[in-house]
Amino acid sequence: MLEQRHIDNLKEIVGEKWLSTDEFDLLCYSRDLASSIPDDLLKSYGMIGAEVVVLPQDAGQISRILAYANRHDIAITTRGAGSWALGGTLPMEGGIVIDTTKLDKILEFNTDDEYIRVQAGVEWKRVVDMAQKKGFVVGANPSSGASATIGGYIATGGGAGIGLTEYGSVGNQVLSLKVVLADGRIVETDPWSSHYFVGNEGTLGIVTEAILKVFPFPGRKHYLFGVDPMEKGVELLVKVTAMRPYYVSFLNRGLLSMINEAKGHHTKESDITISLAFNGTEKQLAKIDKQVEEIFAGCHKFDEEEAKEEWKERYRIGLAFKKLGPSLMAQDFRVPLGSVKETLQELELICEGDRWGAESLGGENDSVILAVMILADERDSADYIRKFSYAGDLGALAKKMNGAPFGLGLHNAIHLDDLYEPKAVAQLKKIRKHFDPVNILNPSKTTQARIPQEFINLSMMFMRGIPEVVGLGLKFAAALPIELTRFGLRIIGDGIK
Ligand SMILES: Cc1cc2nc3c(=O)[nH]c(=O)nc-3n(C[C@H](O)[C@H](O)[C@H](O)COP(=O)(O)OP(=O)(O)OC[C@H]3O[C@@H](n4cnc5c(N)ncnc54)[C@H](O)[C@@H]3O)c2cc1C
The missing domain is CATH 3.30.465.10 (Uridine Diphospho-n-acetylenolpyruvylglucosamine Reductase; domain 3)
Known part of the structure; x- marks a missing residue:
């Protein structure tokens, strides 16, 4: 529990207006985009939650806050918009949440x-x-x-x-x-x-x-194509990505059908719908146009107005259909471009019987980031817990396809050892210790997994097989005093501060 004197001293730094210990604020700042994770599950993570939230106005104030927290060993969780779904902004060890959105110039x-x-x-x-x-x-x-x-x-x-x-x-x-x-x-x-x-x-x-x-900015041209079957769509995706478009993204049929239903649209549905934008001078764009037309010959081509409309939606498409759930399980992972076809085939098997969709974005080094989204309803605890267990299957799928989780944060920190050689992991931990010897910055995240991978794998297996029993177990765990939960977690893992 953060002492009142610390809160008073923080008030001195940011001013009363820009600090909150209001219960509702603390709750909001203890959630991120994946906040529809049921409370029981979050509690079983042993999260203390935000104890105070500050909204500093400049780097000078942040500097004073960190110097103070460092002296008094108070955990800091930095938050932007909280739109990352990997738990990076969850204040696992309590302490101060620094909201950076007032640095807005x-x-x-x-x-x-x-x-x-x-x-x-x-x-x-x-x-x-x-x-x-x-x-x-x-x-x-x-x-x-x-x-x-x-x-x-x-x-x-x-x-x-x-x-x-x-x-x-x-x-x-x-x-x-x-x-x-x-x-x-x-x-x-x-x-x-x-x-x-x-x-x-x-x-x-x-x-x-x-x-x-x-x-x-020399000029831009937009395209939108619907391709069937999926295998051909992926083949064309690989070809067109080699042309280095400014924007390349696809939606599978499942995702487009959910968007159509949620928004009352009638966009023609294909196995793969590819959206593209190329930057170039008029001359360059004319050449690009010829190549693109050749690649997508025989596919359904939306007119340029529709393609532009899709481009305009690029900031909104992500969660437009969430209300159909009304909850959503989302998991992003990276796979090489060459494995997208097999990945989509395997996803059909993993998500069989559920309503799901996938969206892609261009990633580094000819990789694709696949965002898999499964409709869920957190009010139905057993169903929700079963779908939560897909995270384990999707992680294993990414690994099988020579891919990787897309970011670590809290939820994927267990995969650190899969991403890097032991020497590199040791180096990363050393760098962290060098920059932050007291361990105040985002403790229990990224290089500090709090629960071993084997334990998580086992839990996921039970979640899938006997979700009702796991639900009861989580209810019991959530009712325990937080100190006891954290004590238990300390026994099975070592990531807790
Ligand atoms: C619909 C949708 C689309 C998305 N598309 C993309 C995409 O195209 N590409 C992509 O990479 N991700 C994407 N994401 C994931 C997420 O939105 C991004 O990672 C985003 O950049 C996170 O920004 P944020 O301000 O919300 O960060 P937050 O979620 O607030 O924080 C993310 C992490 O960064 C840390 N952090 C935040 N601000 C700072 C700071 N100033 N200094 C140090 N650390 C900080 C936090 O502690 C946390 O660990 C998408 C998410 C959604 C919901």
């Missing part, structure tokens, strides 16, 4: 030297729209950009999204970052040292400002 747009200087709490869509107005284009940016913040996307690695197939991941566009370190020091990085902070998931420092490269 675009500080400079330099058209001569082609960069933008922006604070970490700004939403990506604002930057994309401003660049467009000035005749520029932003490189990688997330399809959640209507809410996702500059800092959140950088912290999660920016390894999938719009613009990525043409310009590479967000790390390639970062020229410099302003970062507050765990002890309160403020540093400014060069492109090389920025890489420590791209993808560290809030464990090495808090990004407060970024200088990002932007690119001249």
Whole structure:
């Protein structure tokens, strides 16, 4: 329990208006996009939850907060928009949640030297729209950009999204970052040292400002194709991705049918619907047009207006159909482009009998990020727990396809050893210790899995086989005092602070 004197001292730093200990606020800040995880399940994770929320106005205030927390060993959870579904913003060890969304200024747009200087709490869509107005284009940016913040996307690695197939991941566009370190020091990085902070998931420092490269915008053409059967759709996806479009994404039939139903649309449904956008001069676009027409000859081509409409929806499509659930199980993972066909075939088997869909986004190094979404209803505990267990199957599927989970956070931290060689894991842990020796920044996440993988695998097996019994077990566990749950977790794992 955070002592009142700490809260009073934080008030001194950010001002009374920008601090909250209100019960409802604390509850909201103890959830993220995956908040429809049932409470019993969250409690069995032993989460303490937010004890105080602060909304600092600048890097100076963040520096004072971190220096204070470091001195008093208080956990810090950094939060952008909370749109990442891997539990990265869940305050597992209690303490302070730092909401970065008041760092909301675009500080400079330099058209001569082609960069933008922006604070970490700004939403990506604002930057994309401003660049467009000035005749520029932003490189990688997330399809959640209507809410996702500059800092959140950088912290999660920016390894999938719009613009990525043409310009590479967000790390390639970062020229410099302003970062507050765990002890309160403020540093400014060069492109090389920025890489420590791209993808560290809030464990090495808090990004407060970024200088990002932007690119001249020559013009754009949009396409939308429906392809049957799925195997052919994937074959054409591979061909067209090799042309490095600015945007390439597909929806499978299941996802499009859910969107049609939820929105009352009548978009023609195919096994695979591919949306594309290419940037180029008029001459370049004419050449691209010829190649694209050749690749998709004989497929259903939507007219350009429909393709543009689909492009406009790119920031909204993700959860447009959630209400059909009304809950949603979503899991993202990365697979090589060459394994997409087999992955979709196996998904049919895993999700057989359920209503599900998949959406893709271009990932780094010719990979595809597949977002698998399964309709669920958290009011039906047994059904929900059974579907929750798919996370284990999807993780295993990604591994089988030479892919990987897309990010670690809280839920995927158990996969760290699958992603890296033991030497690299040891190095990552060493770097973390070097930057944050007291372990205040996002403890129990990323390189600090709190429960061993074998235990999770076993739990998933029971969730699938006997969800009703697991439901009762979770109810019992949730009723235990939190100290007892955390004591139990400490016995089976070592990630708890
Ligand atoms: C519909 C939809 C579409 C999506 N599309 C994409 C996509 O195209 N590409 C993609 O990569 N992801 C995508 N995501 C996932 C998510 O939106 C992104 O990862 C997003 O960039 C997270 O930003 P955020 O501001 O919400 O971060 P949060 O969820 O608030 O935080 C994410 C992590 O970053 C840390 N963090 C946040 N801000 C900072 C900071 N300033 N300094 C240090 N650490 C920080 C947090 O502690 C946490 O661990 C999508 C999600 C949804 C719901």
